Amino acid sequence: MNVLVTGGAGYIGSHAVKILIEQGYNVVVIDNLSTGYKDAIDSRAKFYNLDIRDLDKVIDVLKTNKIDSVIHFAAFSLVGESMEKPLKYYENNVYGTKVLLDAMNQANVKKIVFSSTAAVYGDKDISPITEELEETPSNAYGETKLAMEKMMKWADIAYGIKYIALRYFNVAGAYFTGEIGESHNPETHLIPIILQVPLGKRKSISVYGNDYDTPDGTCIRDYIHIEDLISAHILAMKKLEKDNSSNFYNLGSGMGFSVLEMIEAARVVTKHKIPVIISERRLGDPARLIASSLKAEKELGWVKKYTEVKDIIGSAWKFHQLHKDGFNNEN
Numbered sequence: 001m002n003v004l005v006t007g008g009a010g011y012i013g014s015h016a017v018k019i020l021i022e023q024g025y026n027v028v029v030i031d032n033l034s035t036g037y038k039d040a041i042d043s044r045a046k047f048y049n050l051d052i053r054d055l056d057k058v059i060d061v062l063k064t065n066k067i068d069s070v071i072h073f074a075a076f077s078l079v080g081e082s083m084e085k086p087l088k089y090y091e092n093n094v095y096g097t098k099v100l101l102d103a104m105n106q107a108n109v110k111k112i113v114f115s116s117t118a119a120v121y122g123d124k125d126i127s128p129i130t131e132e133l134e135e136t137p138s139n140a141y142g143e144t145k146l147a148m149e150k151m152m153k154w155a156d157i158a159y160g161i162k163y164i165a166l167r168y169f170n171v172a173g174a175y176f177t178g179e180i181g182e183s184h185n186p187e188t189h190l191i192p193i194i195l196q197v198p199l200g201k202r203k204s205i206s207v208y209g210n211d212y213d214t215p216d217g218t219c220i221r222d223y224i225h226i227e228d229l230i231s232a233h234i235l236a237m238k239k240l241e242k243d244n245s246s247n248f249y250n251l252g253s254g255m256g257f258s259v260l261e262m263i264e265a266a267r268v269v270t271k272h273k274i275p276v277i278i279s280e281r282r283l284g285d286p287a288r289l290i291a292s293s294l295k296a297e298k299e300l301g302w303v304k305k306y307t308e309v310k311d312i313i314g315s316a317w318k319f320h321q322l323h324k325d326g327f328n329n330e331n
Contacts, residue, residue, distance in 0.1 A: 002026045002066050003237070004109075006052050006100065007073030008045065009036025011182045012115060012226065015175055016071055018042045019230045028065045030058065031074065037327035040180050052096045055103055062107035069111040069237050070104060072097070075145070078188060079119070082141035093144040097151055105159045111240045112152065113233050116165040118222075118250060118291045120146040128292035131167075131250055149248065156246050164236040166296075168251035169289055173225040173312040174319035181319025182226075183326030190221070191313060194263055195320050198272035205274060207259050209281035218259040220288045222252045225306035225315070235300040249300065252291025257309050265309045269317050 003020055007013040008029030013036065020027050027045040030052055041047055046065065050057050052074050061067070075093045076082070082089045104112065119142030120135045137143040152163040172191045174181030182192050196202045210217040232251050239247075257265075260276075267274050296302045306312050 001068050004028045004030065004067045004070045006030045007036065009033055009038060009041050010073055012171055013073040014040035014180050015226045016230045016233060017045050018175060018180060021045060028061060030061060037183060039327045053099045055099050058100060058103035059107050062103055062109050067109050070109060071113045071233055072100065073115045077141060079139045079141045083139055086140035089140050089144045094147045097148040101151065101155045101161060104161055110161050112161060112163045113236045114152060114163055114165040116149055116167045117142060117145045118167045118169045120167060123286045127288045128252065128254055128290040130292045131295055162240050162244055163246050164240055165248040166232060166236060166251055167248060168224055168229065169222040169291055171226055171229050172223045173315040176315060178318035178322045181316060190262060191316050194266045194274065195317060197274045198270040199320060199324055204277050205263060206277050206279045208279050208285065210278050212287040214258055214287055216258050216260045219285055220256040220258045222256045222290045223312060224251055224253060225312045228304045228306055232296060232300060232302045235302055239300055249296040250291040250293055251296055252293045254292055256288060256290040266313050269310055269314045
């Protein structure tokens, strides 16, 4: 089976590429390397350094490689930046997806698994979040992802392009060998920021608020190991092949961990003290964000391998020890 992975040089996309290849799929990657890294792409994949907004070239890739299914990761994903530069996010995320769907239709590729986000629900004072809740995004990033989902719904009705959208919060960890993992510049995700302390890149970790209505006063978030996340994407692709029916699913741990719990787990894993500085709350940070994955577990057969937060952090620590400065695109 021939699979196109858009954004295959990014954190999540590169893991999808490697795991798909390990499972026997023929993988083609499209990435413009604006945020991804060529070094992160498995050398067994066929790589095209191009932008998904280049319609004619995307059509050519789809036809030349006789693509059966697309897994779509290519998107900007920084919430803060999306509020400062919303049109940049609409241009890349929404228009990029429009072009991709147009190319798929012209190349007669009718199946796509979409990397969406639980940010489409907005800041809900409900835990855990289920698929029945209304989508009311509270930032431009979530709004663009919801627009991408809606576009796929209408492309299904008009052109028969079947899709599964997977909505999740925080992806964490690294491939078990440590050869690929999370590498962003600048880094905005909690676990790699925590690990910068034992790596000697910062002296302490700031915790934004310790007076939330949670057991230890710090925000609780949902974390999924990257390998578990990719397994859900592959199961979704298989379900599309089998049922040819569009749908959407939440992916989550169902429990969540507080910021202080994550720091303490990192202390155990790294055997470093990791000093903490308590800072003011950040505007708009909800106390709890946890997604229910019962629908995905039931309908996709999704079973998580990584349920202990120390194991998730441990895999990230392995990667960061091997790649202290992450990846680069200089070669």
